[in-house]
Amino acid sequence: MLATLWPLHAQAAEVVFNRDVRPILSNHCFTCHGPDTATREAELRLDQRESALQKDDSGESAIVPGNVNASEVYRRIMSNDPDERMPPVNGPGQLDAQQIAILKAWIEQGAEYQQHWAFVTPKQGEVPDVGRSPLLHNDIDRFVLSRLQSAGKTSAREATRETLIRRVAFDLTGLPPTIEEVDVYLADRSQGTYERMVNRYLASPAYGEHMARHWLDLARYADTNGYQYDTEREQWVWRDWVIAAYNRNMPFDRFTVHQLAGDLLPQATPQQRLATGFNRNHGVTIEGGIIDEEYRTEYVMDRLVTTGEVWLGLTIGCARCHDHKFDPISQKEFYASYAFFNQVPERGMRGFTPSERIRSPLAESTQELDTELAKLKEELSRPVNIDDKLDEWIKQIAASPNAGWHIITPVRMTSSGGSTLTKLDDNSFVAGGANPRQDIYEVTAKTESTGLTAVRLEALTHESLPGGGPGRHTNSNFVLSEFEMTATSLQDPKKTQTVEFDRAIADYSQANYEVAKAIDGKSGNSGWAVDGPTRKENATAAFIASAPFGYEGGTDLVFRLRHEANFATHGVGRPRLSITRDAADTLSLRGVPADVRRVAATSKAGRSDSDSQRLHDYFLQHYNPNKALQRRIAAIEKRKATAFPATMIMQDMPQPRATHILNRGEYNSPTEQVTANVPAVFPPLREDAPANRLSFAQWLVDPGHPLTARVAVNRYWQRLFGVGLVKTSEDFGVQGELPSHPELLDWLALEFIRSGWDVKHIQRLMITSATYRQTSHTGAAAYQQDPENRLLARGPRMRMDGEEIRDAALAAAGLLVGRLGGRSVYPYQPKGLWLELNNRPGYSKEYPRGSNDDLYRRSMYTFWKRTVPSPMLKTFDAPEREFCTVRRSRTNTPLQALLLLNGPQFVEAARHLGQRMMKQGGNTIDDRIVYGFRLVTARTPNPDELSLLRDAYAIELKRCVNNQEETLKVLQVGESSFDPQLNKTQLAAFSSVARLIMNLNEAITKG
């Protein structure tokens, strides 16, 4: 590859050390004659000029400038004596003729050395004069064109507008443009329309998500701890911080300092402390036998290695065990830098602290809650006239003689585990027969009532139950993992809802198995239990709905009792269900007893004193207005307190921890003590600065730093063009690849610094360049000559990342939920992927697939389990995030084809795209096809394509007409329903066409 990039001929005029010579020395000589003192042979080092020129004891010099024949190096290279020959005969590092010629020419020309380019601060160079041309939009193009001209090539024409808006939309937001956006852009022929379009996408909230998504790979962000059982963590508030920072266009220097050392800033704010979650994203072990210090050491290593890759573009980790073989970083310097990150008061085993509850910058304001809280508290402080309230309540009771709990009559009862459910005369049902480990009862009933507020579950004892209490286990306990319910209109079955419960009460709950756990959305061991082994009594719970339910004309109610705890056979033995219309905030488990009702129905005057007292006592005991208020206040306060989990953040110990060189990098082999410092090859820390993490972070973003800006702009370039100007974007060191356009890289780095590290500005510059706006449709020969487009003679074209592919499908289908931030979600994934790798009780669970909106959030919110990443993302080259990843691979496999063809998420999206085509695409088949095609590709299909798609529609329609059963199958993949107003066979045919369009190479490719 480099050979084509660098048209190099040894006999050509000038050999340049950095470009021509260093790669040879580095690859073939430095392992034994380089920076590493431990492995250096014959005390010769060739990475420094004075050492190479030094005379040895016998008066020989390895290199004599201008005199090849006097140079020992050359003599050894040319030697036929296997004992003398270098590199050693039979070794892997043989030199070829061209390499030898280069070394010869270099010595002849004076053997000049250069400092490795990346360690020299970039200097403002001349922008090349390439004349005037409409192909030049900004200075980037002058650098690129100059390079192209010297290679005898030219730029490509500008891409079509449809291609451009799609390219820009994906590059800045990770989403396809909407048809409206495309139309606006196509119609606007005025000056500056392209720039306006770019600015619109830069201002989109989706921009922050997209930028953050890339940052998460670098930050090895995940929702689990990685090692062994890979338990869960909640670090998403930090992830939200990154999104918010990008959307506010936080300058990169602040972005850096806050993430690396926000906690050490004077008067650090919670948000600045939150930012430091960056360096707590490494894995954390909980493995029983682990040695604490071994893993604490790994965490510190990970921080330094990650920071080195992300900001310095250096493989600093190579100096963990020995001096770096290639770059001038000694092992001692490695541990001096390590000392900056070695000060966290943390442990290796379960090292989850320090941490702090900090609010997400993306969370909605709590103002509404605060107002509500103030109102309730004020109300509570007012004296209450009990008598008035009592009268009001009595009136209510008297007016609704039918209030209270109504026991439902089960129509149908099923057990997923094969238990026999038998209805008894009192409308309870008793479970018998098979006693499965886990069981889900499903009970169907009908009601005419509307405005229902709650459901009551009585767990009753029965003589057939083994333990004497209400559960099925011999210890008579049960664990109700989850209580669920759906309500469906009898008149219009399309009207259906999952009844959400926001409160649960019970007359008894076992410690840690509170009744609220039966409606917390978590299955497994999180559920309601009642101390069955010791308490052999009925237990009653009520679940209060967030909103009244029940449809006019009757409702089908389906109750689900999930018993999915790891404790086997812990089913409820004899459940009985009731419903009520009583006001949600005055509910009681028993309802108002008949005698109280009877008394309430009599006139006030006709009541005896004891009756009045009975009413008064009952009211105060069950309906005390202050109690209700207090409960509501407590609920809101709890909601506020638990809205955000504790995020792991950085902190330094008051007394610094001593740092030692670790022999061979091993935690238990400390040697010499070192103090925190930066490697000598770089500019020093500011003299007046304390040697701590904050100084280190500020040192990174000092305008004189040779690497930080180059490394950052190179990554932005890589994101847009597929390959960085330095291809090895993680390694700017001696072994890294040289920049394809060194002057452009430096120009961009300096512009970045000059602009105040303005991230949007530097990307805007790249995106508005003519270089970026070139077409990628340049023919097969161009792709063969420069497969990676290093010369930039065409526009970028590449397969998108997995996240973009899924998001694009959801967007085209109109399914994408655009909400920013929050807890990670669980979209579709094949069953069993978690449990097949780990089924240890207490340390494992089934993937808790989400529903509704959670299925259609952007992919960056998909729960990231390190040891079992989302198969969808993994198939498209997402890393495991067990460590920092600067470049993803971009492969092309049959598994990707299977996923796009058959993954339920994609099949469902295709059906919705088909539905959109029918509903919004116009009236003719052609119009509808064009509409769907544009939603995916942003362009109109050409006549050949349209004709193929039209044929496809006709054939599919015929097939669907002939095969109604299959048609229905197509329409039923996924949780969402289809529009029943539409003709089913047509919808199925359009869905097939949509599936075809979404599987086009173009659909998953940008450019």
Place this chain on the structure above:
Amino acid sequence: MSNPDSEFRRLETRRHFFGRSSTGIGTAALASLLNSDLPADETNSEGAIPGIKGFPNFAPKAKRVIYLLQSGAPSQVDLFDHKPSLEKLHMSELPDSIRSGQRLTGMTAGQKTFPVVKSPWKFQPHGQSGTWLSDLLPHMSKVVDDICVVKSMHTEAINHDPAITFFQSGHQQPGRPSIGAWLSYGLGSDTQNLPSFVVLLTKNTFHEAQPLYDRLWGSGFLASKYQGVKFRSQGDPVLYLNDPTGGTDATRRAMLDRLAKLNQIREEQIGDPEIASRIAQYEMAYRMQTSVPELADTSDEPESTFELYGEEARQPGSHAANCLLARRLAERGVRFIQVFHRGWDHHSNVQKYLPTLAKETDQGSAALIADLKQRGMLKDTLVVWAGEFGRTVYSQGNPQAFGRDHHPRCFSIWLAGGGIKPGISYGRTDDYCYNITENPVHVHDFHATMLHCLGVDHERLVHRFQGRDYRLTDVHGHVVQDVLA
């Protein structure tokens, strides 16, 4: 790369494909498209997908590997490493001179005494070779003359996650490619209908089993196409293999033909070879939709197969069924097949749990050896049976219901087939089964030896990452010549 020959090949490819779209793309053409990292003219005529140029480095003895991985660490004291000396030492305290400063896990580091516990099971010599095996392995005892038991394995890791990660990737921390990924990268694939690296998971029955992780068959810093592909016993055998809309083969074929035509229109306009490669991937996906179910369906096996592997082999996800599946994969050209069995981590009640685990794995493993042998495949198939470390001779917890803690200093594995000397035991440990006394074999050595059997010099299978040439054996590893045939 711009040589006229490969341009010709590309055109030829397209012609092949569009000329034969009803049956799919031609094999040779597919191969050239599949490995887009390689120039087309490096694919060979049999349609295999080559690896790195120059690999294998020398004539291989083994064409493929079936690796029966025993996660959790089986007890060498109770299975392979016969120690009559323990009769005398039973219930005596482990001397400090034997332990000699060995670091212990956090689980027994605080234990006050370390009483030696002999194996409660009898050992007997078997076969011509007289190889000693525990009575827990009655089926394996019939094939001892075909295997090589290595009793002198050792590792540095003392806990499961780092140890199994080390065994699978040569490094205790995550991030390196797994053995199978290295092989796919270096040697390519012998089949186009199946992945070259397949992972089979056996259903776990032990309540305290150690988990597995995707990284154990991951590609680390190699391109992700080299990672292992799981064949599953529940749901689709390969993820997303089946069309949830229930389309027939004919509708699938018609859809792919349309898709290919549409992609082709675009390719002509743009010229990006990625498009042709994408077409080829859809073709391979289509073929997998036939080849994988055919492979997973063992109903074509004769009764004798189930006599050999046991009735359990009819239950998908059992160890026996996976051993049988491994043989079927091997027959179809899959290079690296790894069967993961979990549940050997017995920190208490070894007497209760170990027999179950031994029984789960014994017959299937032995049957695999016999089956490969009768088919003439054992000579070029390397079979490995290994956990991540061994277990202590001393009791963890109460010696009455004794457990055994992790032991990295010595443990036993066995190898068989392609390139391995059959019917031998290699290496020795001391009377306490605590330290190696003869011929130690480090995990790196094991890796080097395995690669050697496949015709690969472990020092040459390298990948440049972050400026450094990495390899499976890091900077270590020696081929254990003594165990080679």
